[in-house]
Amino acid sequence: MSTTIQDKKNVVILFAGDSGDGIQLTGSQFTSTSALVGNDISTFPNFPAEIRAPQGTLAGVSGFQLHFGSVNVYTAGDVCDVLVVMNAAGLKANLKTLKKGGIIIANTDGFDPKNLLLAKFPKDVNPLTDGSLNEYELKTIDVTKLTKTCLEGSGLGTKEIDRCKNMFVLGFVYWMYNRNIDFSIDYIKETFKKKPEIADANIKVLKAGYSYGDTTETFMNRYVVKAAPMAKGTYRSITGNQAAALGLIAAGDKSKLKLFYATYPITPASDILHELSKHKNFGVGTFQAEDEIAAVTAAIGASFGGSLGVTASSGPGIALKGEAIGLATMLELPLVIVNVQRGGPSTGLPTKTEQADLLQALFGRNSECPVPVIAAQSPSDCFDAVYEACLIAVQHMTPIFFLSDGYIANGSEPWKFPKAKDLKDIHVKFTTEKNSENTFLPYKRDEKLSRPWALPGTKGLQHRIGGLEKEHETGNISYDPDNHEFMVRLRAQKVEKIADYIPEQKIEQGNGKGKVLVLGWGSTFGSIKTAVKELIDEGHDVSQAHIRYLNPLPKNLGTILRNYEKVLIPEMNMGQLLMLIRSKYLVDAIGLNKIKGMPFTAAEIKNRVIQLSKS
Amino acid sequence: MDTLLDKPLTAKDFTTDQDVRWCPGCGDYSILKQVQSVLPEIGLKREEIVFVSGIGCSSRFPYYMETYGMHSIHGRATAVASGLKAVRPDLSVWIVTGDGDALSIGGNHLIHLLRRNFDVNILLFNNEIYGLTKGQYSPTSPIGKVAKSTPYGSLDHPFNPLALCLGADATFVARSMDRDPKHLRELILRTHKHKGTSLLEIYQNCNVFNDGAFEVFTEKSSKKNETIFVEQSKPLLFGDNNEKGIKLDGFTPIVVNVNEANVSANDLWIHDEKDRVKAEMLVRFFNDATADNHLPRPFGVFYEEERNTYEEDFNQQIENTIQQKGKGNLDDLLRGKNTWEIN
Numbered sequence: 001m002s003t004t005i006q007d008k009k010n011v012v013i014l015f016a017g018d019s020g021d022g023i024q025l026t027g028s029q030f031t032s033t034s035a036l037v038g039n040d041i042s043t044f045p046n047f048p049a050e051i052r053a054p055q056g057t058l059a060g061v062s063g064f065q066l067h068f069g070s071v072n073v074y075t076a077g078d079v080c081d082v083l084v085v086m087n088a089a090g091l092k093a094n095l096k097t098l099k100k101g102g103i104i105i106a107n108t109d110g111f112d113p114k115n116l117l118l119a120k121f122p123k124d125v126n127p128l129t130d131g132s133l134n135e136y137e138l139k140t141i142d143v144t145k146l147t148k149t150c151l152e153g154s155g156l157g158t159k160e161i162d163r164c165k166n167m168f169v170l171g172f173v174y175w176m177y178n179r180n181i182d183f184s185i186d187y188i189k190e191t192f193k194k195k196p197e198i199a200d201a202n203i204k205v206l207k208a209g210y211s212y213g214d215t216t217e218t219f220m221n222r223y224v225v226k227a228a229p230m231a232k233g234t235y236r237s238i239t240g241n242q243a244a245a246l247g248l249i250a251a252g253d254k255s256k257l258k259l260f261y262a263t264y265p266i267t268p269a270s271d272i273l274h275e276l277s278k279h280k281n282f283g284v285g286t287f288q289a290e291d292e293i294a295a296v297t298a299a300i301g302a303s304f305g306g307s308l309g310v311t312a313s314s315g316p317g318i319a320l321k322g323e324a325i326g327l328a329t330m331l332e333l334p335l336v337i338v339n340v341q342r343g344g345p346s347t348g349l350p351t352k353t354e355q356a357d358l359l360q361a362l363f364g365r366n367s368e369c370p371v372p373v374i375a376a377q378s379p380s381d382c383f384d385a386v387y388e389a390c391l392i393a394v395q396h397m398t399p400i401f402f403l404s405d406g407y408i409a410n411g412s413e414p415w416k417f418p419k420a421k422d423l424k425d426i427h428v429k430f431t432t433e434k435n436s437e438n439t440f441l442p443y444k445r446d447e448k449l450s451r452p453w454a455l456p457g458t459k460g461l462q463h464r465i466g467g468l469e470k471e472h473e474t475g476n477i478s479y480d481p482d483n484h485e486f487m488v489r490l491r492a493q494k495v496e497k498i499a500d501y502i503p504e505q506k507i508e509q510g511n512g513k514g515k516v517l518v519l520g521w522g523s524t525f526g527s528i529k530t531a532v533k534e535l536i537d538e539g540h541d542v543s544q545a546h547i548r549y550l551n552p553l554p555k556n557l558g559t560i561l562r563n564y565e566k567v568l569i570p571e572m573n574m575g576q577l578l579m580l581i582r583s584k585y586l587v588d589a590i591g592l593n594k595i596k597g598m599p600f601t602a603a604e605i606k607n608r609v610i611q612l613s614k615s
Numbered sequence: 616m617d618t619l620l621d622k623p624l625t626a627k628d629f630t631t632d633q634d635v636r637w638c639p640g641c642g643d644y645s646i647l648k649q650v651q652s653v654l655p656e657i658g659l660k661r662e663e664i665v666f667v668s669g670i671g672c673s674s675r676f677p678y679y680m681e682t683y684g685m686h687s688i689h690g691r692a693t694a695v696a697s698g699l700k701a702v703r704p705d706l707s708v709w710i711v712t713g714d715g716d717a718l719s720i721g722g723n724h725l726i727h728l729l730r731r732n733f734d735v736n737i738l739l740f741n742n743e744i745y746g747l748t749k750g751q752y753s754p755t756s757p758i759g760k761v762a763k764s765t766p767y768g769s770l771d772h773p774f775n776p777l778a779l780c781l782g783a784d785a786t787f788v789a790r791s792m793d794r795d796p797k798h799l800r801e802l803i804l805r806t807h808k809h810k811g812t813s814l815l816e817i818y819q820n821c822n823v824f825n826d827g828a829f830e831v832f833t834e835k836s837s838k839k840n841e842t843i844f845v846e847q848s849k850p851l852l853f854g855d856n857n858e859k860g861i862k863l864d865g866f867t868p869i870v871v872n873v874n875e876a877n878v879s880a881n882d883l884w885i886h887d888e889k890d891r892v893k894a895e896m897l898v899r900f901f902n903d904a905t906a907d908n909h910l911p912r913p914f915g916v917f918y919e920e921e922r923n924t925y926e927e928d929f930n931q932q933i934e935n936t937i938q939q940k941g942k943g944n945l946d947d948l949l950r951g952k953n954t955w956e957i958n
Binding site: 032035036037038183227230231232233234235236237238246249250253254258260262279280281282283284285287289290291293294297298299300301302303304305306307309323324327331417418419420456457458459460461462463464465466467468476477 | 631633660661662663665666667670677678680681682683684685686687688691694695696697698699700701702703705706723724727929930932933936937939940941942943945946948949950951953954955956957958
């Protein structure tokens with residue numbers, strides 16, 4: 001056998017197959033193992049909304065894309081180096097993302113006449129045998145048969161044996177990339193603690209897949225992707241939704257407030273609830289309400305009682321919460337609203353990503369209802385961004401939006417997690433004394449223009465709050481025309497004033513001025529970062545700035561924008577930040593818009609910048 | 616205010632400096648007065664009490680109570696109160712709502728609050744009309760109700776609110792009326808006393824848009840024959856001289872004359888607040904008062920049951936987890952199970 005081992009800087013693998021093939025597990029196992037050897041990583045799980053979409057069909061294809069490297073990676077990759085397909089539909093749906101000359105590993109059993117028909121290949125056409133894949137490096141394995149042979153005499157039924165198929169593939173890919181399989185063995189043992197026969201079967205098949213690579217002389221090459229040059233420290237892998245959950249717990253812990261998380265199940269936000277509900281030993285209260293409106297109003301009730309009230313949803317649920325967010329604006333109580341955005345409108349694309357709820361967050365309520373908005377840019381950044389949202393909510397007595405989206409919520413990356421002691425302090429001081437001559441004024445303001453947080457149970461500070469317009473300071477109902485205008489302006493100023501407490505906008509890459517600025521927000525960060533980095537390396541005059549604070553915007557943003565000849569704003573929407581920037585700064589920014597439920601590739605951004613540079 | 620500490624509070628101590636803005640003659644005044652005078656008797660401090668309301672005439676209530684309060688949004692007082700009570704079991708939480716607020720726009724939250732059994736008190740002012748929006752029919756208006764939005768009569772079959780609440784497994788269900796202050800007062804006390812969600816429906820007259828909706832139950836001339844005030848362990852009697860009683864004929868309640876030779880006092884229905892089956896029959900005494908052979912409308916506590924409250928279980932679960940796993944350590948949580956070092 002003459003296998004050679006080659007060094008690779010970075011590799012993109014896409015695992016694809018039927019929803020029931022265990023694709024997500026295979027992908028996440030390979031991810032964790034790669035993380036452990038110190039690769040930088042970015043993942044993109046992509047699956048259908050149906051739990052068990054019709055087997056073998058294009059609609060039922062589940063994918064898990066993983067980009068790992070010995071260099072820093074910021075996206076899950078534009079094109080794949082390796083496509084692992086469990087069936088014909090998996091190949092058909094994903095072949096377009098495989099680079100020319102890329103490797104295809106195909107389970108031949110998934111290309112039987114029935115599967116070919118379901119994947120809508122013409123009669124008697126099998127891409128594995130008709131030469132149509134000649135420009136790729138094709139490796140066919142009868143995974144089903146090999147798995148069966150491996151488990152002969154194990155006493156397991158056909159169904160159970162079939163479920164081990166993905167482990168064969170995982171073992172084989174581990175062999176290809178010269179990985180240690182111990183992490184997955186431990187994982188299998190832990191997962192099937194109560195079913196040792198299943199654990200044994202999975203481990204046996206995993207090992208068989210690895211040995212298959214060793215003993216068959218099919219591939220001439222194996223690859224090694226060494227550790228990436230990352231900052232020193234201890235890392236873990238984390239998804240955006242996990243990071244958001246941890247950020248909320250951390251904010252509760254540091255502020256010494258009870259976290260009360262009220263929500264109604266919705267994709268792709270539910271995993272935050274699942275994660276939080278495991279950690280009740282942090283004093284976390286989770287409340288699965290009867291609907292979206294009950295969730296937000298229960299969170300408001302909890303904030304009134306002195307807890308950190310948080311509600312979460314995706315776009316359709318946020319639409320239902322609108323009226324209550326208006327109430328929280330009037331009550332001037334802390335409330336964190338998490339929106340893990342997905343494709344819309346209406347039910348839209350539940351499992352696909354989009355960032356089209358920015359204007360909803362900013363303006364999706366009746367009347368003048370300003371609410372601060374903060375957005376995360378990557379999976380691990382969800383931790384910092386939601387923590388920051390909690391801090392602003394309690395220190396400025398305001399509802400606040402934290403925006404994430406399906407891409408970063410389900411995607412994962414290595415995270416150099418912080419030490420608890422290094423997290424910013426969140427000071428909360430409940431008012432216990434009267435704040436005016438022998439009386440308590442619930443709407444008297446401090447230097448931040450925020451009102452006191454006086455909890456029920458506090459003697460002598462009894463007061464009534466509500467959604468009707470308030471008289472300045474007393475909080476009594478007032479229909480006075482001048483008072484109304486005064487209060488509308490005051491609530492706007494209060495939110496605007498947060499700009500005094502947030503950092504200035506920084507330039508992520510490039511010079512502080514020049515030809516093109518690529519301006520983004522949210523989950524487009526990785527694609528923009530990759531594109532701009534490559535462009536700078538190639539000698540283009542281009543810079544990147546990425547906005548975290550979308551309302552209020554950083555004070556210096558206008559100055560930055562005017563330092564560039566052209567501003568390009570890539571967004572997974574029809575141009576929402578674009579509209580804000582154009583109207584607020586009168587800058588003739590240009591949009592790059594993609595609304596496919598899929599993140600940008602770096603190449604898409606790169607091409608547009610090059611075009612712009614030439615014009 | 617410190618001087619008040621030792622003195623017993625009075626109704627005046629529960630009155631705010633805000634002008635009460637209900638229409639003159641509104642039944643709400645009577646309810647407000649009873650609540651303000653009952654609270655001192657309960658012995659809670661003003662700061663320990665929170666009134667939460669939704670939208671509607673009744674929902675202005677918190678502004679007039681010198682306690683903590685929130686006037687929230689239409690139909691959602693029950694949900695706001697749920698969140699508040701979950702995190703603050705120490706507070707005495709009262710929900711003031713109306714037939715539109717609780718049963719129409721807020722119907723969903725009401726049933727879920729009841730099944731969860733938060734220890735809160737609901738005062739449901741039922742006037743069978745939308746008052747604040749100026750006179751449309753409500754979910755408790757009778758079929759054929761001619762109102763602003765239904766000049767040819769409403770088509771909707773009305774809710775039987777207490778049957779609905781029992782259907783949602785409410786642990787305390789009662790009815791009173793604005794025009795019987797003594798009874799109302801007693802029932803507010805009972806409502807407070809019950810641990811779990813207490814639902815008190817109060818027939819309340821809207822003298823502007825639906826005057827006299829409950830006249831037949833509240834007017835002296837008809838009250839004795841059209842109502843029946845149930846009391847624990849006592850027979851169901853009514854009529855001018857308590858000469859009429861309710862007896863069960865199989866599963867059918869019938870009216871009998873207790874003075875007749877063939878009727879024995881032992882045959883009468885004895886009220887038992889713990890008897891769920893009978894409570895479900897009692898709340899079904901809901902016929903139109905003009906129908907032949909109709910049953911009188913009952914008032915009083917129909918059903919009371921002890922069941923764990925949601926907030927107890929909610930906080931107990933947190934405590935149990937802390938006991939089992941130890942108090943959470945943030946650094947351990949952030950670290951997770953699998954880490955690697957970059958040197």
